[in-house]
Amino acid sequence: MQIRFSERAKCFRPSEIRNKLFDDPEIITFAAGKPEETLFPVKDVMEAAKHVLKLEGEKALQYSDTQGLREIRQMIASQRMKQAGVNVTEDDITLTSGSQQGIEFSAKIFVNEGDAIICENPSYVGAINAFKTYRPKYIGIPMDEDGMIMEELEKALIANPNARMIYTIPDFQNPTGRTMSIDRRKKLAEIGSKYQIPVIEDSPYAELIYEGVRAPAVKSFDKDGWVVMLGTFSKIFCPGLRVGWVCASEEMLQKYILAKQSSDLQCGSLDEKIIIAYMQKYNLNEHVEEIRKVYRERRDLMLECIRTYFPKEIKYTIPSGGFFIWLELKKEINAKELLLEAVKNAKVAFVPGGAFFTDSGHSNYIRLSFSFVDKEKIEMGMKRLGSLLYSHY
Amino acid sequence: MQIRFSERAKCFRPSEIRNKLFDDPEIITFAAGKPEETLFPVKDVMEAAKHVLKLEGEKALQYSDTQGLREIRQMIASQRMKQAGVNVTEDDITLTSGSQQGIEFSAKIFVNEGDAIICENPSYVGAINAFKTYRPKYIGIPMDEDGMIMEELEKALIANPNARMIYTIPDFQNPTGRTMSIDRRKKLAEIGSKYQIPVIEDSPYAELIYEGVRAPAVKSFDKDGWVVMLGTFSKIFCPGLRVGWVCASEEMLQKYILAKQSSDLQCGSLDEKIIIAYMQKYNLNEHVEEIRKVYRERRDLMLECIRTYFPKEIKYTIPSGGFFIWLELKKEINAKELLLEAVKNAKVAFVPGGAFFTDSGHSNYIRLSFSFVDKEKIEMGMKRLGSLLYSHY
Numbered sequence: 001m002q003i004r005f006s007e008r009a010k011c012f013r014p015s016e017i018r019n020k021l022f023d024d025p026e027i028i029t030f031a032a033g034k035p036e037e038t039l040f041p042v043k044d045v046m047e048a049a050k051h052v053l054k055l056e057g058e059k060a061l062q063y064s065d066t067q068g069l070r071e072i073r074q075m076i077a078s079q080r081m082k083q084a085g086v087n088v089t090e091d092d093i094t095l096t097s098g099s100q101q102g103i104e105f106s107a108k109i110f111v112n113e114g115d116a117i118i119c120e121n122p123s124y125v126g127a128i129n130a131f132k133t134y135r136p137k138y139i140g141i142p143m144d145e146d147g148m149i150m151e152e153l154e155k156a157l158i159a160n161p162n163a164r165m166i167y168t169i170p171d172f173q174n175p176t177g178r179t180m181s182i183d184r185r186k187k188l189a190e191i192g193s194k195y196q197i198p199v200i201e202d203s204p205y206a207e208l209i210y211e212g213v214r215a216p217a218v219k220s221f222d223k224d225g226w227v228v229m230l231g232t233f234s235k236i237f238c239p240g241l242r243v244g245w246v247c248a249s250e251e252m253l254q255k256y257i258l259a260k261q262s263s264d265l266q267c268g269s270l271d272e273k274i275i276i277a278y279m280q281k282y283n284l285n286e287h288v289e290e291i292r293k294v295y296r297e298r299r300d301l302m303l304e305c306i307r308t309y310f311p312k313e314i315k316y317t318i319p320s321g322g323f324f325i326w327l328e329l330k331k332e333i334n335a336k337e338l339l340l341e342a343v344k345n346a347k348v349a350f351v352p353g354g355a356f357f358t359d360s361g362h363s364n365y366i367r368l369s370f371s372f373v374d375k376e377k378i379e380m381g382m383k384r385l386g387s388l389l390y391s392h393y
Numbered sequence: 394m395q396i397r398f399s400e401r402a403k404c405f406r407p408s409e410i411r412n413k414l415f416d417d418p419e420i421i422t423f424a425a426g427k428p429e430e431t432l433f434p435v436k437d438v439m440e441a442a443k444h445v446l447k448l449e450g451e452k453a454l455q456y457s458d459t460q461g462l463r464e465i466r467q468m469i470a471s472q473r474m475k476q477a478g479v480n481v482t483e484d485d486i487t488l489t490s491g492s493q494q495g496i497e498f499s500a501k502i503f504v505n506e507g508d509a510i511i512c513e514n515p516s517y518v519g520a521i522n523a524f525k526t527y528r529p530k531y532i533g534i535p536m537d538e539d540g541m542i543m544e545e546l547e548k549a550l551i552a553n554p555n556a557r558m559i560y561t562i563p564d565f566q567n568p569t570g571r572t573m574s575i576d577r578r579k580k581l582a583e584i585g586s587k588y589q590i591p592v593i594e595d596s597p598y599a600e601l602i603y604e605g606v607r608a609p610a611v612k613s614f615d616k617d618g619w620v621v622m623l624g625t626f627s628k629i630f631c632p633g634l635r636v637g638w639v640c641a642s643e644e645m646l647q648k649y650i651l652a653k654q655s656s657d658l659q660c661g662s663l664d665e666k667i668i669i670a671y672m673q674k675y676n677l678n679e680h681v682e683e684i685r686k687v688y689r690e691r692r693d694l695m696l697e698c699i700r701t702y703f704p705k706e707i708k709y710t711i712p713s714g715g716f717f718i719w720l721e722l723k724k725e726i727n728a729k730e731l732l733l734e735a736v737k738n739a740k741v742a743f744v745p746g747g748a749f750f751t752d753s754g755h756s757n758y759i760r761l762s763f764s765f766v767d768k769e770k771i772e773m774g775m776k777r778l779g780s781l782l783y784s785h786y
Contacts (some may be wrong), residue, residue: 046450269491
C-alpha cells in the first residue's frame with residue numbers, strides 16, 4: 001500500500017512541545033507552555049455556563065457566525081485590544097480557534113510555495129511547523145535583548161523580494177522570553193508599510209507582564225493596515241475554551257473570515273457564550289492581575305534557582321513576563337541528548353531549543369517554562385537539573 | 394495599498410449556504426442546513442456541563458490531546474462507528490472541529506495543486522469551497538437515484554490518473570438527499586483499493602434515517618484502508634459543540650493528527666468532556682430516535698406540499714433521511730433570480746443549486762431544507778413558494 005500524500009503533507013512535523021514523554025507524572029516538567037490550571041476560575045466559568053445554558057441554551061448549542069458573536073468581538077475590541085493600545089471595533093476582529101489557527105491562516109492567506117517567511121530566530125515551533133505545510137523558505141532574523149534587530153530585518157527584506165510575511169512575537173517571546181522595545185515596534189510597523197508586507201504580530205502573553213509598563217502593540221503603530229494582530233484567551237483565561245482572534249484591516253480580515261469558514265465554519269458557540277457571560281459578570285482584568293502574581297513568583301524563583309544551582313557559565317534571559325526562560329549552554333552540550341538524560345536520571349524535562357530555529361545547528365539551547373509548575377517543584381526540579389548540568393561543566 | 398495574497402487565498406469563496414440574506418426573521422427559510430434547536434437536549438447538556446466542571450473543571454478548561462480524549466474516541470468507536478457497520482477502536486479515530494475540518498484536511502493531505510478531486514455532481518458546496526483553496530481540478534460524477542454511478546467513476550479514474558481523492562456523501566446526500574445503494578458502496582470500496590485512491594466518506598446525516606434499514610458505511614466494506622470516514626455530533630446532537638471525527642487507517646490517520654496539531658492544536662476540551670458526560674448519563678440513541686420522528690414528519694409534510702402546491706412538471710427527490718430535498722425546475726428558470734424574487738415578494742428562501750455543481754450551468758436547481766422549520770411554517774412557506782413557481786410555469 002503506497003499512499004500518495006500531497007507534498008504539503010510530507011512536510012507535516014510533530015511538535016516538540018507536545019511530547020508524550022512529558023506526561024509521566026513522576027517527571028517535573030518545565031517543558032509545557034501550559035497555564036497553571038489551579039488558577040482557572042472554574043466556579044465562575046460554571047456560573048457562566050449555567051447562566052448561558054439556562055437563558056439561551058438553544059443558541060449556545062446551535063451553529064453561529066463564522067466571524068464570531070458580535071458581543072464577544074465588542075468585548076475584545078473595547079477591552080483586550082484597547083489595553084494593547086489599539087483602537088478598533090468589533091468589525092475589525094474575527095475569531096479563531098486559539099491564536100494557533102490565526103498563525104496557520106496567515107501562511108495560508110499570504111504565502112505561496114517557495115515564498116519566504118521572515119521571523120525571529122529562534123521562534124515559536126508551533127508556528128514554524130504550521131507554516132511548513134505551505135512549503136515556504138524561512139528567513140530567521142537575529143535578536144538581541146530588545147527583540148528582532150530592525151537593521152537585519154531591512155537587509156533581509158531587500159535581499160529577499162519574495163518575502164511575503166513577517167511573523168513576530170514581540171512580548172515575552174516564545175521561546176526566548178525577550179520583549180521588543182517600543183522604538184523597534186514603531187520601526188517594525190513602518191517597515192510593514194514601506195515594504196508593503198504583512199506583519200503578523202502574535203501576542204498570546206502580552207497581558208502577563210510581571211514588571212514595568214506594558215509596551216503598546218506593534219498594531220498600535222500601524223498606520224495603513226499592514227499589521228495583523230493575533231490574540232487569545234488561552235493564556236489569560238482558559239485554553240480548553242478554544243477562542244482566539246485576528247485583528248486586521250478590512251481586505252485582509254475578509255480572507256481570514258473565509259479561511260475560517262472553509263476550515264471549520266466557526267468557533268464553538270458555547271465557548272464564545274461562556275466567555276461573554278464570564279466577562280459580563282466578572283472582571284477578567286482582576287483575574288489576570290491574580291494570575292500575574294503567581295507567575296511572577298514562579299519566574300522569580302526559577303531565576304533564583306538558576307543563579308543558585310546552575311553553572312555560572314550558562315547564559316539565560318530574564319523575561320519581564322510570559323512563561324519562558326531561554327538558556328544557552330556551552331557548545332559541547334547537545335540539548336536533545338541532555339533531555340534524555342534529564343528524564344531518565346534526574347526526572348526533569350525541558351524543551352531542547354533546536355526545533356525553535358529556522359536553521360540547523362543551535363543544539364545547545366533549552367527552553368524552560370515556569371508557568372505550569374508550583375514553587376516546591378520548581379525548587380526541586382531546578383536543583384536536579386542543576387546537578388545534571390554541573391556534571392557536564 | 395496592493396496586498397499580495399497567496400494564489401490559494403484568491404480562490405476563497407463565501408459559502409452560498411451561509412447567506413446573511415436568510416437572517417431576516419420575516420422570511421421562512423428552507424435554506425439553512427441547520428438542525429432544529431428546540432430539539433437540543435439543553436437541560437441534559439447543562440447537567441453534563443455542571444458535572445464536568447464540578448468534578449474535573451481544571452482539566453476541562455486546560456489544553457488537552459490533539460487526537461482527542463481517549464474516552465470520547467472509545468465511545469465513537471463502540472457506538473457511532475459500530476452502528477455504521479465499522480469495527481474499529483479508539484486508535485483509529487482522531488477528532489476534528491466538526492466534519493468540515495475533516496473535509497478541509499483531506500484536501501490538504503492528499504491533493505497537490507492541479508491534481509483532481511472526484512466527487513458527486515452536485516456535491517456539498519462547503520466541501521467544494523474548502524477544496525478550492527488547494528486549487529484542484531474537479532471531476533463531477535453523475536448520480537442517479539442510487540447515488541454516484543460506479544461505471545462513470547471508473548471511466549473518470551482511467552481518464553484522469555492525476556485524481557488523488559474521491560469525495561462522497563453516501564447517505565441522504567447534500568444537496569440531493571439521495572442515498573448510495575449497498576452494492577455501490579461495496580463497489581466504491583473496491584475501487585478505492587483497485588486504484589489505490591483515498592475514498593473520503595462524509596457521513597453527517599447517516600443516523601437520521603426516516604424509513605427502511607440503514608445501509609452500512611462504505612468504510613464497512615474497506616479491506617485495506619483506502620476509505621476515510623468523517624463523522625460528527627453536529628446533526629445528531631448539537632453543532633455549537635464543535636466535535637467531529639476522522640476514522641482512517643494508521644498512516645493516513647497520523648497525517649490527520651498532525652494537520653490538526655498545526656491547524657489549531659486540538660478540539661475544545663470542555664466540548665469533548667460535555668459530550669462524554671452526556672453519553673455516560675443519557676442515551677444518545679434515544680435522543681436520535683426522538684429527533685428522527687420530528688424530522689420525518691417535516692420531510693413528509695414538505696413532500697406533501699410539493700405534491701399539493703407546486704407545478705407538476707417540477708422534478709424532486711424523495712430522501713429517506715437527512716435534511717434536504719432537491720428540485721429540478723424547468724430550464725428557463727434561473728434559481729438565483731428566483732431566490733431574489735422569493736425573498737422579496739414571497740418572503741421565503743432556499744439555496745439556488747448552481748453552487749453545488751463542479752461545473753457551470755445548472756441554474757435551474759434548488760435545494761430545500763426541512764430540518765429547521767416547524768410544520769406550520771413549512772405549510773405556509775411551501776404554499777408561498779408554490780404560488781411563485783406557478784407564476785413561472
